[in-house]
Amino acid sequence: MDRAEVEKRVKKVVSQVLNVPEADIRPEHKFTADLGAESVQSLELVAGFEEEFDLEVDEDEALSVQSVGDAIEFFVERL
Template identity: 45%
Template sequence: MSEKSIEERVKHIIVEQLGVKPEQISPEAKFIEDLGADSLDTVELVMALEEEFGKEIPDAEAEKLQSVGDVIRYVEGSAK
């Protein structure tokens, strides 16, 4: 396994799941407003994050993850 940062891993998943270009992804980018996701995309995105980081994300937490930065902060926070 290469030593990818959490940020890189999150970005990679978002590119894969939402079919967006890497340069579209900034910490401020919101999934629905800026990256064209719909409600089903966000469910699938959360599932992919759970797979990648090997932990469950409760629905109540998942609802708060609206931007790229939200996800990075959440994963970094829960990794401690």
């Protein structure tokens, strides 16, 4: 899967889980500081990505991902 496709899908998941319009989501955005995620939602984002990309990730590694750009990198490396 190429980077553009990963980015598109990451933004789709972030939009669904955090209820933010996809058009407003940028790679530099941090989930909590910029997109209003509550800390308890971190694992829901991870589960959303798992569902979208149909793979299981290490929970502790995935929870270290703090921004949209980090999430894109994380899945580009794994897909």
